[in-house]
Amino acid sequence: MDYCLGMVVRPRAGRDAGRWCVIFALEEPYAWIANGECHPLARPKRKKLLHLSRTNTVLEPVQLTTDDSLKQALQAFTAGGTANQGGQELV
Secondary structure: OOOOOOEEEEEOOOOOOOOOEEEEEEEOOEEEEEOOOOOOOOOOEEEEHHHEEEEEEEOOHHHHOOHHHHHHHHHHHHHHOOOOOOOOEEO
């Protein structure tokens, strides 16, 4: 599975390492990610695909409309410390 819009990812490098985020745009070899907190939808972070761990979870477009809905969607991942709901990390 390649990277796609709406995919839940976890940065492996940089100050964002370990925080769950969602891909909003792809420009090889970069992805624009946001998590609704330190990187809101209005100011996503550009990150190299090499530095992202992908999951097999893709969020619905409805969950990506506001920062609050994005935070709520990612809360399921941050609560358990690991990906749940079918979101195992793919290394």
